Amino acid sequence: MKIKYFYAAFVIIAISFLTIAAIGADGSEGKKSNKDIIKFSHAAHKDVTDCAGCHTKASESISLSDRLLPDKAVCATCHEVNDDKQCSMCHIGEIYEPLMIKKSELFFNHKLHLGNPNTTCESCHKGLTEVAFSSEAKEANPSMVSCNTCHSDKAIASNECKTCHTSTVNLLPQDHKSVSFMKTHKFKSSEANANCQMCHDNSFCESCHAASTMIDENNTARNFLTPYSPHSFVDNTKQQNINRVHDLNYRFTHGIDLKGKTSECQTCHQPETFCAECHTSGGGDYALEGMTPHSHKMPNFVTIGVGSGGGQHAVLARRDIERCASCHDVQGADANCIMCHVDNDGIKGTNPKTHKTSFMRSTGNGDWHSDRNSVCYSCHTDANARPGGIVGVGISGNDMRSIKIYSFILLVVGLFSFGCSELQNDVTLPTKIGVHGPDVLVKAADSFHGKKLVGASFDNCRQCHAQELTGGTTKVSCATSNCHPTIHVHTANIMNPTSNMFHGKYIANMNWDMTGCAQCHAENFAGGISSPTCYSCHKQPGGPEACNTCHGDFLNPLRVAPPRALNNAVNTTDPGVGAHTFHLSEINDAPKVECNECHIVPQKFNSAGHIDNSPKAEVIFGTFTNSGPSRAVYNRTNNTCQNTYCHGNFESYKAASAYPFIYTADKMTGNNYSPKWTKVDGTEAKCGSCHGLPPAGHQAQSLKSCATCHVGVVNSLGKIIDPTKHINGKVDVFGK
Numbered sequence: 001m002k003i004k005y006f007y008a009a010f011v012i013i014a015i016s017f018l019t020i021a022a023i024g025a026d027g028s029e030g031k032k033s034n035k036d037i038i039k040f041s042h043a044a045h046k047d048v049t050d051c052a053g054c055h056t057k058a059s060e061s062i063s064l065s066d067r068l069l070p071d072k073a074v075c076a077t078c079h080e081v082n083d084d085k086q087c088s089m090c091h092i093g094e095i096y097e098p099l100m101i102k103k104s105e106l107f108f109n110h111k112l113h114l115g116n117p118n119t120t121c122e123s124c125h126k127g128l129t130e131v132a133f134s135s136e137a138k139e140a141n142p143s144m145v146s147c148n149t150c151h152s153d154k155a156i157a158s159n160e161c162k163t164c165h166t167s168t169v170n171l172l173p174q175d176h177k178s179v180s181f182m183k184t185h186k187f188k189s190s191e192a193n194a195n196c197q198m199c200h201d202n203s204f205c206e207s208c209h210a211a212s213t214m215i216d217e218n219n220t221a222r223n224f225l226t227p228y229s230p231h232s233f234v235d236n237t238k239q240q241n242i243n244r245v246h247d248l249n250y251r252f253t254h255g256i257d258l259k260g261k262t263s264e265c266q267t268c269h270q271p272e273t274f275c276a277e278c279h280t281s282g283g284g285d286y287a288l289e290g291m292t293p294h295s296h297k298m299p300n301f302v303t304i305g306v307g308s309g310g311g312q313h314a315v316l317a318r319r320d321i322e323r324c325a326s327c328h329d330v331q332g333a334d335a336n337c338i339m340c341h342v343d344n345d346g347i348k349g350t351n352p353k354t355h356k357t358s359f360m361r362s363t364g365n366g367d368w369h370s371d372r373n374s375v376c377y378s379c380h381t382d383a384n385a386r387p388g389g390i391v392g393v394g395i396s397g398n399d400m401r402s403i404k405i406y407s408f409i410l411l412v413v414g415l416f417s418f419g420c421s422e423l424q425n426d427v428t429l430p431t432k433i434g435v436h437g438p439d440v441l442v443k444a445a446d447s448f449h450g451k452k453l454v455g456a457s458f459d460n461c462r463q464c465h466a467q468e469l470t471g472g473t474t475k476v477s478c479a480t481s482n483c484h485p486t487i488h489v490h491t492a493n494i495m496n497p498t499s500n501m502f503h504g505k506y507i508a509n510m511n512w513d514m515t516g517c518a519q520c521h522a523e524n525f526a527g528g529i530s531s532p533t534c535y536s537c538h539k540q541p542g543g544p545e546a547c548n549t550c551h552g553d554f555l556n557p558l559r560v561a562p563p564r565a566l567n568n569a570v571n572t573t574d575p576g577v578g579a580h581t582f583h584l585s586e587i588n589d590a591p592k593v594e595c596n597e598c599h600i601v602p603q604k605f606n607s608a609g610h611i612d613n614s615p616k617a618e619v620i621f622g623t624f625t626n627s628g629p630s631r632a633v634y635n636r637t638n639n640t641c642q643n644t645y646c647h648g649n650f651e652s653y654k655a656a657s658a659y660p661f662i663y664t665a666d667k668m669t670g671n672n673y674s675p676k677w678t679k680v681d682g683t684e685a686k687c688g689s690c691h692g693l694p695p696a697g698h699q700a701q702s703l704k705s706c707a708t709c710h711v712g713v714v715n716s717l718g719k720i721i722d723p724t725k726h727i728n729g730k731v732d733v734f735g736k
Contacts, residue, residue, distance in 0.1 A: 005421075028485075034099050034133060041132040048078070051121040057123075059114050064104035072607065105166045107156060146174075148198045153594055153601075158623055159198070162730070234369050304340075387654075417482040450520065492727075512550065512611050545605035551576075561595065566615065575639050576616070578677040579684075589720035590646070590727040598634075628672075640674040645726050647673045648690035659733060662709075668697035687718070711735045 034040070045054070052059060054070040056297040061068055069180035070506075080086055110451050122128075127137040134140040138250060151157045152165070161567050162166045175181065175188070189196050221249075246254070266590050269275065295301065295312060303311035360366060370372040372385055439445030441641055462706040466472030493499035494506075507514060514525075517534075521527065525534040525543050547560035554564075561584050563569070565576025572578055595601050600620050602610040619634035621644065626632045628649030633642050643649045648670030654663040670691040675684035687693070694701050703718035713725045713732050725732045 020205040024044050032100070035135075037092060037097050037099060039092060042128045042134070042137075043130055043132060046129040051125075053077075055121075060111045061110040061499070062112070064106055064108045067101060067102065068110070069099045070259060106164050107166060108164065111594075144198055145195055152198070153160075153201075153596060160729075168519055250280060259323075440669065454732075511613065514544065517544075546697050548600075566617070570698040573678050575678055576637070578639070579680045588723060590723050593646075597625045628670075629728065630672075634677075635674075639677045641677060642674045645670060645729075646690070647671075647675055647685070650691075652695075652731060654697075659709075662699050663697055664699055668695045 004567060006016060038079055050564075050728035053070050054074060056070070056074055057066065060066050075081055075090070079090070113124075114121075124142040124143075125137075126139040126146075128134055128140060129135045139146070147164070148159070151159045153159055153693075157163075161171060162197040166356055172231075176185075178184075203461045224510060254265075258265060273453055295316060301312045303309065347466065355475070364376075364431055366376075368376040377435045436447070438451065439447045440449045442448055444449070444577075461469060462472070464472050465476060465478060469478040471477040471587045494503050496502055497504070499505075507517070510516075517525065521532075525538070525545075527533040534544045536547065538549060540548060541548075546557060548554055550562060551560065551562050551566055561580040563571075563581065565574055567574070567576055569576050584595075585592065587593070598619055598621060600609065600618060616636075621632040621634075625644050628643060628645040629651050630643045630649060632644045632649065635639075635642055641647065647670045652668040654666050655661045657663065671689065674690050675689070683689075692698075693703055694706075704716055706714045706718055707716050710725075710732060712722055712735055715721050720726050
């Protein structure tokens with residue numbers, strides 16, 4: 001019986017102890033703040049003083065360990081602090097403790113930031129003037145989004161984590177720590193306000209999302225790439241993780257995702273090569289034959305004849321045309337549909353129909369009456385089918401012979417009513433032109449000549465205005481000072497890269513001034529009022545204004561740096577090419593060099609200073625490259641980079657070092673080597689060229705002994721094993 005009482009007493013004592021401990025852990029002591037020490041309101045003070053009036057030391061502070069809260073002397077400038085009867089106005093009870101300061105895990109220099117005339121206290125500390133205590137403000141301290149406005153790869157300050165954070169261990173946003181983040185991050189990244197690019201670039205995504213169109217493997221069942229995990233390393237070697245994207249049974253379940261469209265398979269896989277490994281074709285042409293689905297074997301899958309409806313394939317195509325395209329795709333050419341759905345003879349009713357009789361007639365005034373980009377014009381390409389065309393010609397079904405007859409009648413009538421001999425050499429706004437209507441040069445009019453030419457060629461125009469549209473028998477030139485002074489309507493060689501009239505060469509000769517192009521092709525070059533879209537060839541983001549239009553690889557939007565240079569040079573001996581490729585992608589003993597370390601990267605094509613009269617790119621070194629004791633410059637006379645931090649323009653002082661015993665002088669210095677930009681044979685950046693082995697001012701050591709102190713940076717042979725710890729702005733010693 002006694003043992004029962006003993007156990008009961010033990011349980012009661014244990015519960016009491018845990019309860020008291022829990023109350024103590026969650027009590028007021030753990031949550032104490034400045035609200036418990038003093039009465040204060042930022043909102044009340046905003047009308048009588050500014051931030052600097054109270055935080056007097058902020059403008060000279062260089063560390064967050066400095067005490068920046070106002071002291072008694074500062075308060076005394078407005079308050080009567082020596083009157084004991086007034087203490088309760090600010091102090092709570094008998095508490096006269098110093099205000100609490102939270103320990104920060106950031107490097108921050110108020111003096112540096114406030115020295116920028118465009119930066120105020122409110123730029124970072126937002127909402128304080130609306131609350132009493134800073135802890136009540138929604139953004140009392142700047143968020144990463146706010147910091148990123150300046151600290152980014154496109155702005156004025158470094159976006160390296162270590163620039164501001166004292167430790168990068170577990171430096172993850174709160175939503176990244178959820179168990180399901182790997183599965184759900186795609187939804188975050190597709191939100192309108194997604195800010196993934198603050199920390200990640202495309203190369204980070206590609207460490208998992210490696211498409212089969214971007215790798216060297218054959219992408220067959222026995223030779224394919226499995227994505228790597230960007231965070232799984234063993235002895236600095238990436239480890240394969242074959243179930244990173246798909247589980248191991250996905251071979252048997254992928255059809256469910258395909259039909260349900262839960263994933264876009266073609267992001268990584270090409271149906272013609274990858275899918276066809278299993279879904280093989282007897283004829284060998286996967287694009288046109290492939291594995292025949294069950295629905296394709298039905299007797300009424302295809303029915304031919306006007307009014308037949310097309311059979312089951314027409315039903316399936318209308319239901320989900322994207323599923324058809326997953327197999328019937330020809331790499332950017334016209335869809336396979338036009339093998340049957342094409343009008344070869346121009347006669348109505350003799351070819352397979354896409355629509356049934358009276359299709360869309362009940363709709364009334366559809367968008368094809370006013371919108372030149374209506375989907376109807378994907379097939380109905382005749383100019384007269386579009387808004388402003390000849391009524392009764394085009395979609396209505398009249399054939400091309402009717403159009404030619406109609407045009408001929410207009411021409412004859414026009415020549416009789418207004419002779420060619422009466423036309424002027426330079427016309428601003430003619431009131432009467434025989435063939436054309438009076439509004440042929442009025443942009444707002446439906447008969448404006450630019451609108452008439454949508455989807456059509458210039459062949460009819462050239463009959464009277466000459467091949468180059470410079471006048472001809474009409475003596476009316478299109479290339480006048482009032483109309484098209486800087487650009488001729490194109491010749492047959494405008495798309496021929498070997499011709500001097502190739503549009504790329506033509507625009508380059510005009511110093512890349514594309515304002516003339518925009519007159520017809522629209523401001524975004526998507527088509528405009530009278531010309532086709534430029535995005536048929538310029539498929540990269542930005543279209544004709546993308547970086548790799550002028551320099552880099554035109555076919556690869558990820559390779560925007562030379563080769564090709566602005567002068568089309570591809571050899572490294574040309575200064576426009578030089579060591580671009582090595583710095584951006586081939587360097588293996590240091591971090592890759594970003595473009596903004598040598599150039600001011602324009603925000604857009606027509607940014608000030610981007611396109612100028614100089615045929616050479618300006619070299620203006622960035623913050624990191626320029627962090628040495630003397631300013632970095634590029635010498636165009638001998639094509640050398642001088643005084644760059646990355647090639648040995650650095651100093652490390654003994655007085656500031658945690659390991660002064662290793663110094664033989666007051667400081668260690670690099671060789672401040674000036675590499676030749678156009679000499680890309682490995683000798684300009686070989687080990688020992690940027691600093692001595694060891695550096696000057698360092699105790700004599702053999703190369704093999706470097707790994708003793710520089711753990712994780714080099715191995716016992718002196719070879720760099722972690723490029724991120726070499727040429728990174730700091731000396732990594734003992735793993736720190």
